[in-house]
Amino acid sequence: MNAVEVNDLKKFFGKAPAVAGVDFYIAEREIFALIGPNGAGKSTTLRMLATILQPSEGRATIFGYDVQKESGQVRRLISYLPEEAGAYKTLTGRQYLSFMAELYADSLSQAKEYVAFASDITGLGPRLSDKIRTYSKGMTRKLLLARAVMTRPKLAILDEPTSGLDVINALEIRSIIRKLSREGMSVLLSSHNMLEIEFLSDRVGIIHQGRIYETGTAEALKAKYGARNLEEVFHKIVENS
Template sequence: MLEIPEGEWGKNTTAVKVENLEKDYGKVKALKGITFEVRKGEIFGLIGPNGAGKSTTLKILATLLRPSGGRAEVFGYDVVNDADKVRGIISYLPEEAGAYKNLTGLEYLQFMARLYAKDEAKAREMVELGVKIADLGERIRDKVSTYSKGMTRKLLLARALMVMPRLAILDEPASGLDIINAYTIRKTIKRFAGEKGVTFLISSHNMLEVEFLCDRVALINRGRIIETGTPKELKEKYSAENLEEVFMKAIGAGV
């Protein structure tokens, strides 16, 4: 992994810093100057309804989109000017990601490990970790085309985490999964943050799930951050029972 700089933005406990970030798609402003920070080692949730700007933000931080304005850094590296360095320390899992269906789960992990590892020994180490994370038993040797959605998602999460990124960017990691697979994925994320020190930035429209998972959250609506804090702080501020109620009160929906 790359050495982390101690520049103006790379100091102390900051993993991600976003400042006045904007993104335009023609006449449509997807992001309208959002600002937030993610601390090293925490699980940070970016939550809001569909179309709020969550995926756009994640794609900019993953260097897949260029912002129209503002700036963002990951461990001190600018996502535009230092894009290659950012890619070297992150892992990104899109909501609609897929795996190669004609490969077995094990072959898929082996293929991806060789793209990241410096040598064959490191690749084998990554694959061994990936197999443990996926926890598919003997099904790891079956073709991905035979997997359920939950099994595929666990395989993809394994691919994202087996490289031991400094920052894992996960877009709707448990979307559409049954309660057992969703629970497994949440526990894996918590374990890697707690035991391995991986920083997570997660987007979700499932606010109850995020409340269980995240240390802090930012509520986003129509391209703007409307609140940031721990779930407990936000529930106390709005006298709410859960984050869904917080969100509705924050946007003035009259709950």
């Protein structure tokens, strides 16, 4: 069974289509990346799959569960990291992780395991006892990413996962995502960073004006468009559209 199946998914805000009909799938343990310019419909697609927004038309399933009709079951399987996500500034890093862990865990001991795992990923050490309001943007992003993967979800939906992180931290996060994927986690991510996409993803989907124009591995797309890198592929597709 595929982790994600998306068929002719559409979302309108008023009469304007934010997503004009997208189709793609993500296999189990696969890392699939959506790339596209601002306003292409990446975040709206991710939000529909994360059960935050309801599709206007079409269908999407996650491990067989319909995101609209079976949103409760879907939420148990996924973890979502929004692009501009924030954390509760009045809580400490550890309190935030505990709060989120307790929402996902079936028992307190499981919640503690989640927190311990997340604490390792953040690398924040004693700073986890400080209020989040004292964190830098990079520290907050690492905390949020750790929160997103600490439950080892079956599908992680990550919108710009390394945005705001420096090179070292970004590299670290990418290797964690890769490792968790190898351990069984499927990943749907979006990013503006083409290098990151090439390094991380098994396949990519190029989205523009609410439609997916191409899907495939980075190598296959580069060969098809005679491009040296994904940036050139992306540029050619957008130009031709």
